[in-house]
Amino acid sequence: NAALEEARVILANDNATQEEVDASFARLSVAMHMLEFLKGDKTELQDLVDSTAELVEGNYTEESWTALQEALTNANTVLNNENAMQEEVDGAYDNLQAAINGLEEAEVVDKSLLEAMVNKVLGLEEDKYIPSTWQAMLPELEAAQEVLGNEKATQAEVDEACDALTRAYLNLRLKPNKDLLADLINKANGLNSASYTANTWAVVENEVIKAKAVLEDLEASEAEVKAAEKALTKALEGLVAKPGNTVDTSTPVKAGDTASIKTGDNGLTGIFAGLTMLSLAGLSLLRRKED
Structure with a gap:
């Protein structure tokens, strides 16, 4: 419109120079050519x-x-x-x-099993488990929590973390109950060594040392505790009293206690034998009277 207006003015001007006419012509030609560029439909x-x-x-x-x-x-x-x-x-x-x-759908990652496993482990009480197995589990728990919080984690990473944590959980070992073992040790310590033969008492002393080591070992397994209980019980049952001595009963045996001591006491054996003989004699007299 500006080029066209200028051209009209020059065209009406009888005094316009040839130079002005040429310039206006060129300007209008360019403007007209630009009109060929149509505005895009958006x-x-x-x-x-x-x-x-x-x-x-x-x-x-x-x-x-x-x-x-x-x-x-x-x-x-x-x-x-x-x-x-x-x-x-x-x-x-x-x-x-x-x-x-070209949009590619992201993989839908299922973290439900991993989350459940993490929550299960977090609910455990550390002091109930053997320390080495607990410490071995902690890195796997930390790694699982990291994957759980990673929004870009792949399903393969999630599955791997879940498997590792599950294995670590299954490898946890509960601390064994050592109450019976402690009772056996206390019972042995309460006995009077002078009342028993040297060789049988030496066996008890040796098993007490071993039992104490197991009792104080935080890494002791259930099998080790049971083995120590069995060995000390057998040693106590094998005690033999010296001739003329009665068994030391300063530490009474509890009902149902597997560590009840076999006396091996000659005095008590004689008493039991005498009672048996008296019973047999009485029975014989009774039969003769009836005859």
Whole structure:
């Protein structure tokens, strides 16, 4: 419009120079040529941009989502450009459509089993387990918690962490109950060594030393505790009293206690034998009287 107005003024001016006429002609020619560049129709491009509003980043891979954002940025630049031509609009549309088509759905990672395993282990009481097995489990628990909190963790990583923590959990060993072993040791310590033969007492002393070592060993297994209980019980049962001595009963045997001591006491044996003989004699007299 500006070039056309200028041309009209010069055309009506009889005093216009040839130079002014040529310049106005050139300006108007260029302006007319520019009118061949039609303004692009952005309707479809705008609709396509609007359609991406409902897309959720977390549903797609990082790489494909980044490509979409770049295409969206370019499309919005074209939409905001008043002088954008149809060719530019079409190019932005094609790039955005390609980015949408190229979106790759992210892997849906199931962490439910891992979460349940972590919660199970966190609910355990450390002092109930043998220290070495507990310490061996801690790195696996830490690794599992890290994977659980990692939003980009793959299913393979989750499964591996869950398997490792499960194995560590299964390898935990409860501390064995050592109450009976402690009772046996206390019972042995309460006996009077002078009342028993040297060789049988030496066996008890040796087993007491071993039993104490197991009692104080935080890493002792259930099998080791049971073996120590059995060995000390056998040693106590094998005690033999010296001739003329009665068994030391200063530490009474509890009902049902597997550590009840076999006396081996000659005095008590004689008493039991005498009672038996008296009973037999009485029975014999009774039979004769009846006859």
